[in-house]
Structures are given as structure tokens and as C-alpha cells.
Amino acid sequence: MTASFWRYVLLVAAKDLRIEGRSREVLYTMGFSAALVVLVFSFALANATDPGQGPLTAAGVLWAATLFTGTVALARVLDRERENESIRALLLSPAPRPAIYLGKLLATSLLMILVEVALTLLVGVFFSTGVFDHLVWLAVILVLGTLGFAAAGVVFSAALLRARSREALLGAMLFPIVIPVLLAASRATACLFDPLAPDLAPVSFWMRFLLATDVIYVSLGLWVFEPVVTGE
């Protein structure tokens, strides 16, 4: 992967982020629906009499909300290429297809992480858990979890570009596949949120698991993106 390859990656990502910067559509819609999901969960799961459940529930809600609303970000980032058939222009450009994939992955992940930061604050407030006790670890887990989700998500979102029931199908395709990511991320986050946890060994374990999963998903995504997005 040469310097020009990475230049293309950054170009594609920058393009998406610039568009998003002007309209802020994904940030606002994803952010708002994520906040609502957290609210819905807090009402549905509120258990004021059991403080011990706080960290686990908070972590679970954070990642569940991220997953559900992450499909919004995925759908929009790829959907923009449908309008005016700009996907064709993108594919005709000299940018290598894997670079397009990585660029989209980068842009989507960044948008999702921005929303997740706000979500973490919200979750901390609604579930009364200390969410910023281990900031660095939390940042690492957020990044790795988001990357894993987006790695698979960009592939399926691209494949559904020409489908009619895009929104319904994206969740159906994606959720079973990203369950390991959800599991690992929420377990690690629960440990980070728990003031009574003896040590951070589980976090280290799940972090390594997430890293391995991300490597596998991104590799598979790089490989599979081209036939999926160009296939007839």
C-alpha cells in the first residue's frame, strides 16, 4: 500500500466528512435517535433498587444504542453515493477500490465515535455510573468497537446500494455478524464503568479480542468490497 493509496483513502474520507460538515445530517439524526434509544432503554430497564446493575446495564445500553443507530450513519454515508449516481464516478476514478472502502470506513467510524462520546455522557447521567474513570481504555474500546461494526457495515451498505428495502435489510444482515463486537465491547465497557471491579484484566482480554476481530473484519471487507460494489 503506497503513499498514493493512503492519499486516496484520506481523500474519500475527507470528501464524506466535508459533506457531513456542511449538512451535519448524520450527526444530528444519528445523535438524536441514539439519545432517544438510550431514553427508551432507561425507561424500560430502570431499576433504581439495584445499584449493582448500573455498570452492566449502562454499558449494554450504550452499545445497543450505538449499534441500532450506527445503521443510520452507514445508510446515509453510502446513500449519498446513490444520488446522482456518484458511486459510478467514484468507481471510475483512479482510486483503488480498497482505498474507497477504507475511506468510507474511516468517515463512518469518525461520525459514529463523535455520537458515541455524547452517548457515553448521557448513559453516565441516566444510569448514574462513573463513565470517565478510565478515559484512555474507554477511548480505545470505543474506537475498536466502532471500527469492527463499521468494517462489516460498509460492505453490506454498499451491497444494498441498489436494493429497495435497504433499511430493513441492513439491520437484518449486519446484526448477527457484529454480535461478537457488541459482546466484547459491552463486556469491556461494563468493567470500565464498574467501580467495584477488582482489576482491568477483562478489559485487556476483550480489547485484544476486539483487535483480532477488527483485523479479520477489515481484511475481509477490503477483499470483498470490490466484487460486492461493482457486481451486476
Place this chain on the structure above:
Amino acid sequence: MRAIMSTMPSRTKSSLFVGACAITAALFIIASRAIVEAPQEVTMGLVQKIFYFHVPCAWLLMLSTLVCAGGSLSYLFRGSERGDRVGLCAAELGVLFGLCVLVSGPLWAKVAWGVYWQWEARLTSSLLLWLMLLAYLLARRYGGASARQLAAALALFAAIDIPLVYFSVRFFRSIHPHTTVVSTLGPGMRPAFWLALVAFTALWSVLFYARLRAENTHARLVELEVLLDQAEEKKP
């Protein structure tokens, strides 16, 4: 056109297929006798005999996923239409036998563990695998213009995901029997188990062959129809 017609299923192939069905039926009869004659397990009693059907179905779920992934790989990277058809047939069988696992397991679990379901490694990964194969079929049906590519990508992600899911969920204590249980089977149970496994695998092969033949025939019929339409237009 004559060339295409000549590649249609011939009578020889049909008799081989009937032979295979007969062998499968015979295997099932032998296996069933062995299962009935096998001794009852000490702690679980009669209900343990579900094992003889449950485990082969689980094995076939895995096999179907692998075959589906193989076909999808061939379709995505070599444009093999046949690979695509293989993937579809394997996915259907995976959903069928997966359903058998997911129904027989809880029925056994209710008696053995007192609960229908447990969120542990093997159950969770089997359920997710089944859901992924179901999603494959959904993708094929409603995926629009790139339905086949979407489904193929899904099959590949599903195939590599299974060890991941299994490993991640295994972190928690499991009450599901481990794989070592097969090697520790008593001498009375071993023949019944292996016979059932062989019988089910034969059944899978026969069903797979029949389903694939239907798909291949359909594909050639479509080709033929196109050619016929063209020929009929040219005829004065």
C-alpha cells in the same frame, strides 16, 4: 439449443439418484434400530437419545455453512454462477438442519437442565449461524440488483464469524456438553451415534444434489427460453 437440451438430467443420473435415496433410507432404518437398541444414559435416561439426531443436525449446519461460503467465494471472485447456486442450496439446507438443532436442543435441555435455553457458547453461536443463513436467504430474495453479491458477502462473513462468536461467548461458564463427550461414549452408544451421523450426512447429500439439480436445470431452462424467444422472432 440441442447442445443445451442434451445436458439436461438424463435417465442414468435419475437412477443413480434413486439409488442414493434408497441407500439413505436403508441407513436410516439401520441407524434407528441401533438408536433404539443403544443403552440409556445413566443420568438423563431416555431423553438423551435426542443426542443421536441433535448432534448430526448440528454437524450438518456447520457443513452447510462451509459449503455455502465456498460457493459464495467462487461466485464473488471467479464469477462462477454454479458457485452461486451451490451457495443457495447449501444455505437452504443449513436453515433446515439448523432449525432441527434449535428445536431438538431445547426439548432435551428442558429435561436435562430444567430450562429451554441458556446463553452459552455453543447455543448462542448456533443460533447466530442459523440467523445468518436465514439472512442469506432474505438477501437473495429482497436484496435488489446486487442480491447475489450481498448474500455471498454475508456468507463469507458468517463463515469466519462462527469461531469468533464461539470463542467470545465461551468466556462464560457452560453447562452444554463439551465436544469430548463423543469420544467418551460407551461402546453401546458409539455405533448408534456414528450410524446416525452417516445416515444424516447421506440425507444431506441427497437433498443437496436434488436441490442443486433443480437450480441448475432452472438456469439452463432460462438460457433455452432466451434462445427460443430469439429464434421465434427470426422465423417468418
Place this chain on the structure above:
Amino acid sequence: MKMVALAYGFIWLAVLVYVSLVGRRLLRLDGEMDELRRRIDRLNR
């Protein structure tokens, strides 16, 4: 005992349903094949 019967019964039922679906599809394909053969004959006349 009931569970064993249910489990085995379900598996047999599921397999039978699938076999009948495949069988129906094969019959339909046979019909389409015959139709195409007739069209070819008409064309060659």
C-alpha cells in the same frame, strides 16, 4: 418420552416438508421443460 417423540417428530416433519417443496419445484421444472420441447418442435416444423 414426550420430548424425545416431539424432537424426532419435528425433525422428520421438517425434512418431509422440505423434500415435498423440492419435489414440487422439480415437477414444475419438468412442466417447463416439456413446454420448451413443444416450442422447439413447433419451430423445427
